[in-house]
Amino acid sequence: MNRIYDAIQDRVPALIQQRLEQTLARGVEGKKEVSVFFRADDIGVPGHNFTRMVNLFLGYRLPLCLAVVPTWLTRQRWETLEPFAEKGGKLLCWHQHGWRHCNHETQGKKQEFGPGRPASTVTRDLERGKQRLEDLLNRRFDRFFTPPWNRCTRETMDCLVSLGFDGISRSAGSRPGPPEMLKEYSVHVDLHTRKEKSAALGWDAFFNELSQGMATGVCGVMLHHRRMDEPSFIFLESLLKAVAAQPKIKGVTFATLAAMGA
Template identity: 25%
Template sequence: MKMGSAWQRCVDRLDALQDGGKCIDFWLRDDDAVEPSPALDRLLDLTGRFSVPVTLAVIPASTDERLSRSLSSRMHVDVAVHGWSHRNHAPAIEKRQELGAHRPRETVAADLRAGWARLSALYPAALAPLLVPPWNRIDPGLVSELQEIGFEALSVFGPEDGEKCAAFRDTGLQLINTHVDVMDWHGTRGCRPHGDILRDIDRRLDEVENSGGSVGILTHHLVHDESVWEFLSKLFEITTSNPACRWRRITELIDR
């Protein structure tokens, strides 16, 4: 495989970890699944080819049996609850949120119960006890409700020990975040430069070496351009062939 300097630095870093006898957990979260599509098939074919487990954050209000039937033969897929309808309830002056404090807490909790119930029925074996809040934002006041519903873990974006997650620590709810986003949401809305993504992975490797945890990669199959697919293919090829990397199911991370 022909590699540029950024990719070679990634390989060198992983080789150094291997030489030091270290093994880092990676996991993949893909958001906004609702129905079968060519893009989703492409993601699942790619991850299946490299035996990379994937957690699909599914929007309960928008999905049905078509998706569950299409995933029934995909043994490397786990499903997480992605809010209820992925609808923004925040005013225009605030960042978008579905699970914020803009509605009565019992109303939001009822939505999450409905989401849990729907996906439990559609995915009795594949559903993980994980909540992925739309836009990676949630009112900390909902934590007690989450545990009563049956959630054991929460996944947003950023380091688990960062200020953004302070309110969720020491609550009994596990934090298993994503840390590296492949998409340039505020610019091209396509793939970020590969070198920038790899630098984020390198920074996260530093954090994991110092504090533990995993490297969570965040994707959105419906909006991937060819550069994203190229990046993921290279990343999977490099990491699955290096003993310093171990791609984990979200259920394994929760059980750990």
């Protein structure tokens, strides 16, 4: 449960808002520019939360990377999502998430692309995922990969290189590192899962993650729209507003980062 949003009723409390603006201002201090990307996972099924999330980003003209689960996306669903792709254009980076988004590990942490199954089935799932997204999304598909639960093996990443993927996105500090040919765009901030025991500790951790992410020059923020409720949407809007208002922050996608050579 995400306790940090307990304090939010119909608006973000002034102290949190202030802290947010200060954290962003400090993050760009002494820097020419800091890039920030947002990555929304578990995309494929249209719905109210999806619409609300995408409209918020487009309203602030901020980019959003969308990790699509290939088996969740059907032609019919894409027909519902495509108008957003049309409207968002380059602001939206539609890329690949796990084939079925299921865990194949019998012990340890959850992974769809972990060591718990033969490399050949991992390769097959990456290939058919890419094929399906290319067929449905066509030119809207960007060759980047977000592994479910932010974890995968080195073999998975080698396979991504041979399939022509340009980059991967996992949590900051993920091991093993990517092969040289694969860019990595790390996520530092998790907007919807917090493990801290109290809201106060949760906010401390949140602002720490945001500061650390900004210090790297490319800060990644992860969202899960399917888990979002009213308070989390209210906070997201505040965050987007504050990001958009900070002139030294550049909103980016994986595609724009890759084009920048980052």
